[in-house]
Amino acid sequence: MQRHVRFAAPLAAVALILAACSGTGNGNNASGGSAGSGKKVTIGVDLPLSGGEAPNGEPTVKGVQLAVKEANANGGVGGYQIELSIKDDAVNGVHNPDQGATNVTELVSNENVIAMVGPYNSNVGAAEIPITAPAGLLQCSPANTAISLTKPDAEGKLLRGDNKVSYVRVAASDDFQGPALAVYLHDILKKNTVFVVDDTETYGKGLADEFVKKFEELGGTVTGRQGVPNSDGSADYTSVLTAAKGDNPEAVMYGGVTTTGGGKLRNQMADVGMGDLPYIGGDGIVDGSAQTDGSYLNLAGENAANSFGSVAAIHDIPDPEGFANKYKTEYNEDPGAYSAPAYACTQIILKALEASASGATDMKDLRAKVRAYVADGGNSFDTVLGPVSFDENGDTSQKIISMYKADTSAGDWVFDQQIDLSQK
Secondary structure, three states, X not given: OOOOOOOOOOHHHHHHHHHHHEOOOOOOOOOOOOHHHOOEEEEXXXXXXXXXXXXXXXXXXXXXXXXXXXXHHOOOEOOEEEEEEEEEOEEOOEEOHHHHHHHHHHHHHOOOEEEEEOOOOHHHHHHHHHXXXXXXXEEEEOOOOOHHHOOOOOOOOOOOOOOOOOEEEOOOXXXXXXXXXXXXXXXXXXXXXXXXXXXXXXXXXXXXXXXXHHHHHOOOEEEEEEEOOOOOOOOOOXXXXXXXHOOOOOOEEEEOOHHHOHHHHHHHHHHOOOOOOOEEEOXXXXXXXXXXXXXXXXXHHHHHOOEEEEEOOOOOOOOHHHHHHHHHHHHOOOOOOOHHHHHHHHHHHHHHHHHHHHXXXXXXXXXXXXXXXXXXXXXXXXXXXXXXXXXXXXOEOOOEEEEEEEEOOOOEEEEEEEEEOOOO
């Protein structure tokens, strides 16, 4: 299944879509009734939806919207029609943790919001979890991969503190994505030396850490590593790459996203004579076709040749054609990398609502019951991705990474193979 958006809708059109699907709802009676009774609940959404982040956020939010539209058309769920409250966590075109924190503060204060989908970027997740966890608001992220979002840090502390699990994700974490990239580069592409650059952010640095660990375990050599912050787009990699070139690496690995330097780094590799080297990165660069403004393939152009990237989700879903066809029918474009995972997150929330609605005494109780149902590892969810359940940390049972390669003649990413690390 081709799971990459081929073109982004004009921002004006997207704004109309979001306005049409947004709402807060005022109902506070969760004790039953029919869908026709006018009762409503709200699912919050927090994603980067503007500027250079739009290639990631737009196709992801459409996965949520599609699932909700289908549910409402079928009479609602648990006696409720579903509304969406959609928030944009991008500021000046770049995902912003402070904005994400502001967004979820608004969502948790709205008693009608029973759960939320998002965020997309891991450092935004790190800012949000300390707010949503005490409020008991379930978050399901379709794309976050940073290990620290669910597991204890070096001091044994959790972002959720002493609160129960309320954050889950359907994407495999970077302790699977990083090793998968290393296996692909070392065992599939047969490269034994690599230079590593990361953007110093939660996702990028964590991904690079796990990549390096596995690559060296496989017998590979990291010729050097450099962290280069680039949240404002001003970084210049020329001196870093010129120095790295002297060590003759066979490839370059990038930990980060397109907006924090993914495309710029690749172009400057070409400028210093390293453009023929394989370039490999995580899902932060697999963000749309060459026709998508601001995507990696769009920015790198012909320099994107010999680029490889991962998506921290299963490619071979049970019915890829079925999902792709209904998504394209609705939006006149192909799904993005995380459209199906976002759809799956919404399915999970709706299943929990269905299971919890009749026993809830009020909206506060319904929010609590939805959280508890999803966090219960004994519950499994039939989703567009296949069966999904969550462990004691909130991590998905699916430990599959999908690998893609850039096809500059087609101007798109092409699926290559899945790497299943469930036995890692």
